[in-house]
Amino acid sequence: MNKGIRSYHGTDNTNVFITQNGCTMNSSKSSNNAITKQLNKYSKKFGLQNINAHALRRAYAKNLLNKGASVPLISKALGHSDITVTTQYLDLDVDEVARDLRGYLD
Secondary structure, eight states, rough: HHHHHEEEEETOOSSBBTTSOOBBOOOHHHHHHHHHHHHHHHHHTTTOOSHHHHHHHHHHHHHHHHHOHHHHHHHHTTTTTSSHHHHHHHTHHHHHHHHHHHHTTT
């Protein structure tokens, strides 16, 4: 569907979520609503369960961690203001993360 929209409007991007004109979505509340609606539509169409923006974001963070990205880097990528939020997001123990980070200071 996105390929057809991009082709029709002559846009060139690889975003999963695009506007009806094929453009990149901005970060406004209405865009977030549109993404939620698209996810709901796709989940029904393809019989997917538990698919939502939060689940995708969490999966992205877990994937980065599994590929070796540092927690501070993941925190920055997610836009978290505090690394504690990221450790909770990843279901990590804060003390364990602190110990691991201290290992780089020795």
